[in-house]
Amino acid sequence: MTESSTSSSTSKTKPSAWLEFGPLLVFFVAFQILKRRNADEAMLQAAGLFAIVAVIALLISWVKHKSVSPMLILSTVIIAFTAGLAIAFENKTIFYMKPTIVNVMFGAAVIGGVFLNRNVVELLLGGAFEMPRDKWNIIAIRWGLFFFFCAALNEVIWRTQSEDFWVNFKVFGFLPLTLVFTLTQIPFIQKHGKIKDQNSG
Structure with missing residues (x-):
């Protein structure tokens, strides 16, 4: 296998950086916007959006690359789980x-x-x-x-x-x-x- 084909294969299977860090940036921007409207609810609302975007990014990564790292799967599951619990119980501590x-x-x-x-x-x-x-x-x-x-x-x-x-x-x-x-x-x-x-x- 040539070096160019190896590089091409790697680029097809390696998730894009925005798929991994994009959800975190969405969380940050959402929190900054939402806190201006309702500071008390901003964290939980941003956490919910964070979880949704993280799951979407995981699905996109799987569809596009047919491969997702176990760590990314684990972190996404924990994001969704903790954000869901925090929203359900209206308890920011869970997300913290x-x-x-x-x-x-x-x-x-x-x-x-x-x-x-x-x-x-x-x-x-x-x-x-x-x-x-x-x-x-x-x-x-x-x-x-x-x-x-x-x-x-x-x-x-x-x-x-x-x-x-x-x-x-x-x-x-x-x-x-x-x-x-x-x-x-x-x-x-x-x-x-x-x-x-x-x-x-």
């Missing part, structure tokens, strides 16, 4: 805790995978990098702890800060934080691993 639930589940899955000999990080990146198993386990544990940190951070923020601050951090805080953490792991991967030769085999 959505990032906590997601990050705890991801953290448990990543660290649990190490002990079950199913290293999630290696499964995701092993096609591009070669690295000893114990080094993959270190990376996985670091990611697991990072997810738990994000869960704890979300709890601190929604319990101590304003609704506006939480919304802004949810949309514009977690992603840069994740990117920074990812960059801090690159030296470790460069030291202990190497890029796989895609032309071998």
Whole structure:
């Protein structure tokens, strides 16, 4: 298989970025507009719209690419579930805790995978990098702890800060934080691993 055909195949199966992050931006814009009309109801209304758009994006991704990552499916289910419960019980706390639930589940899955000999990080990146198993386990544990940190951070923020601050951090805080953490792991991967030769085999 040539490099161009491989690239074409990858582009067909990889979901577009807007399908993954578009719903979050819709939530942010909707909240900013709705809070001007009714500040008390804005969060729940925006959460409901967030859930609807997230499900639509998931369906579009499946129809277009015939493939959806398990993490995207899980996060969409949690979005719809927590938003639905929050609206049904008129309780914003349930939706505030959505990032906590997601990050705890991801953290448990990543660290649990190490002990079950199913290293999630290696499964995701092993096609591009070669690295000893114990080094993959270190990376996985670091990611697991990072997810738990994000869960704890979300709890601190929604319990101590304003609704506006939480919304802004949810949309514009977690992603840069994740990117920074990812960059801090690159030296470790460069030291202990190497890029796989895609032309071998």
